[in-house]
Amino acid sequence: MFSKEASRQLKQEFWTSFGKSFPRKWILYNTKIKGLAFKFYFDTKKAFICLDLEDDLENRINCWEKLLALKTILTSEFLSDVIFEEAFFLENGKEISRIYLPLVQKVSIHNKNTWQDVMVFFNENMSKFEAFFEDYQDVIKG
DSSP: OOOHHHHHHHHHHHHHHHHHHSOOOOOTTOSSSTTEEEEEEEOSSOEEEEEEEOSOHHHHHHHHHHHHHTHHHIIIIIOTTOEEEEEEEOTTSOEEEEEEEEOOSOOOTTOGGGHHHHHHHHHHHHHHHHHHHHHHHHHHHO
């Protein structure tokens, strides 16, 4: 078990190390589409990259339909194992729509031996996800 402080320090060390190992500017929240953001996620049990839609229901549905129309392109040309979840519930109970790709191997942010695998996974797959977005952002903005 790790104390909250030790856990916080490990998380900070991971993200700092990731930034130094793969120095680049990620799109993340800077999509210029309201409610649409890319995210990295890594905790004590799993790691994944995702594209979250958190806007009001009408805009979320509108954007989701455009993303669904691009699903075949995303899965055939960029990320074949990506998962689409129209109704995804965050830990706080909020409903969003999410497209995500999990790292299938067992990892933990508390285990430094898994960090390199996660960093490589994040870099390779988020780069592909962002390339898809850059190619099709005009369609998604609609």
